[in-house]
Amino acid sequence: MRIPGALYAARGRKPQNEKDVPFQEILPLRLKNTVSGKADSGSDVACLQEMGVLFACLKDNEFVEKYCHKEISQFQKCYKFYMDRKFEAKQTVNQGIVQPGNNLNYKQLNKYMRRFPNPQ
Amino acid sequence: MSMYPSHFAEPSLKKETNRSSASHIPVKAATNDLSDSIFYGELKNKLIKYITKKGNKSLARELLTETFETIKRTQIERLILAGTEKENIIIDSEQLLKNAIENARPLLQLSAIKRGGVKYQVPVPVTEKKSYFLAMKWLLDAAREKDRKVHLPEKLAWEILDAACGQGRVIKKKNDLHRQCESNRAYAHYRWS
Numbered sequence: 679m680r681i682p683g684a685l686y687a688a689r690g691r692k693p694q695n696e697k698d699v700p701f702q703e704i705l706p707l708r709l710k711n712t713v714s715g716k717a718d719s720g721s722d723v724a725c726l727q728e729m730g731v732l733f734a735c736l737k738d739n740e741f742v743e744k745y746c747h748k749e750i751s752q753f754q755k756c757y758k759f760y761m762d763r764k765f766e767a768k769q770t771v772n773q774g775i776v777q778p779g780n781n782l783n784y785k786q787l788n789k790y791m792r793r794f795p796n797p798q
Numbered sequence: 799m800s801m802y803p804s805h806f807a808e809p810s811l812k813k814e815t816n817r818s819s820a821s822h823i824p825v826k827a828a829t830n831d832l833s834d835s836i837f838y839g840e841l842k843n844k845l846i847k848y849i850t851k852k853g854n855k856s857l858a859r860e861l862l863t864e865t866f867e868t869i870k871r872t873q874i875e876r877l878i879l880a881g882t883e884k885e886n887i888i889i890d891s892e893q894l895l896k897n898a899i900e901n902a903r904p905l906l907q908l909s910a911i912k913r914g915g916v917k918y919q920v921p922v923p924v925t926e927k928k929s930y931f932l933a934m935k936w937l938l939d940a941a942r943e944k945d946r947k948v949h950l951p952e953k954l955a956w957e958i959l960d961a962a963c964g965q966g967r968v969i970k971k972k973n974d975l976h977r978q979c980e981s982n983r984a985y986a987h988y989r990w991s
Contacts, residue, residue, distance in 0.1 A: 724923075733979075733983050750905060753905065753923065
């Protein structure tokens with residue numbers, strides 16, 4: 679005869695013997711001394727609004743560019759500004775000057791952490 | 799990637815430079831296609847490089863010269879045939895090339911981006927350099943798509959003349975690209991790379 683499982687539930691299940699399952703350290707239990715720079719690259723979406731305005735103008739004028747001079751120049755200016763900013767940001771990252779503060783990029787963080795590594 | 803350290807200055811074509819004030823700045827060696835001749839043109843140089851096949855640059859240079867000659871001949875013919883509006887016809891073939899390339903430059907480009915297993919054609923703004931490249935590439939592609947018996951300079955001349963006055967296949971190609979970008983504008987926020 680099968681005994682319904684609910685009868686055992688009050689006592690609960692016997693815990694496993696810890697010696698049967700020795701702990702394995704698959705990954706080291708401490709943080710690495712580096713951070714990856716993936717998050718600093720940021721999103722590449724820029725000038726969406728300008729693009730929308732440009733599309734609206736182009737559609738109204740049947741894709742003849744000479745009627746949309748203002749929109750085109752604004753769009754190109756925006757993109758150029760964005761690219762320049764990106765380039766400058768990359769330059770500053772590559773310079774890697776470590777200054778005190780809490781707003782550090784990944785290269786600066788890595789430099790810091792190399793100086794004060796986790797104890798082995 | 800240049801072999802020069804970053805503090806080296808670009809070579810200048812101008813004869814009177816204020817080198818005396820910056821004489822301590824080292825200058826990169828000039829490339830062998832730079833020249834201070836009055837026939838030198840940066841755009842022209844670029845186009846010659848794109849025309850070149852298998853490193854035969856002298857042939858490319860010849861082809862471009864021939865193209866300019868054809869353009870000039872047709873324009874002079876038009877000038878003679880034109881009755882009243884003689885001012886509107888440009889004969890300077892380099893100016894025409896410049897106009898053609900300016901007219902053919904795209905503003906946007908489609909780049910395929912994979913999201914959730916589906917490839918989306920996402921409109922992306924192009925840099926100035928890339929837009930010049932695409933314009934010249936389209937001009938050349940249109941010129942190379944021809945009968946075997948037609949000489950390249952002839953076809954290229956026609957394409958340049960067409961593009962310079964805002965007609966022809968190259969301009970149509972650019973407008974088609976813009977149209978496609980417009981119809982895919984909903985994906986514009988997908989881009990990340």
